Amino acid sequence: QVHLVQSGGGLVQAGGSLRLSCAASGRTFSSYAMGWFRQAPGKEREFVGTISRGGLTTIYSDSVKGRFTISRDNAKNTVYLQMNSVKPEDTAVYYCAASSATGYQKKEGEYAYWGQGTQVTVSS
Numbered sequence: 001q002v003h004l005v006q007s008g009g010g011l012v013q014a015g016g017s018l019r020l021s022c023a024a025s026g027r028t029f030s031s032y033a034m035g036w037f038r039q040a041p042g043k044e045r046e047f048v049g050t051i052s053r054g055g056l057t058t059i060y061s062d063s064v065k066g067r068f069t070i071s072r073d074n075a076k077n078t079v080y081l082q083m084n085s086v087k088p089e090d091t092a093v094y095y096c097a098a099s100s101a102t103g104y105q106k107k108e109g110e111y112a113y114w115g116q117g118t119q120v121t122v123s124s
Helices: none
Strands: 004-007 010-013 018-024 033-039 046-051 058-060 068-073 078-083 092-099 118-123
Touching: 004 092, 018 033, 018 092, 018 118, 033 068, 033 078, 046 068, 046 078, 058 068, 078 092
Parallel strands: 010 118
Antiparallel strands: 004 018, 018 078, 033 046, 033 092, 046 058, 068 078, 092 118
């Protein structure tokens, strides 16, 4: 089992940057692919991106590609979401999640463990 604790987030101006962190408990962090999702007010939760177990492969949604970067440090049991050139439409609660499924998972159902969520608000 994996327990995920998120940090970072807050208020940022459009065009600015923010980094979210997600720390995992346990000694099997490297056996999980990690994903980031977000949920804006009144909308369904959506896929942001995912990173492979070794950190060599990342996949992003079209809405954040080129602006957001996911990385991980398996020695620290932590995954990061670096958000650059943020836009007001990036405002949402952001969640990290862990998946033991094979392949690159974009669906919520493939992630068994979730962080508590952290609010990101981008002002125009």
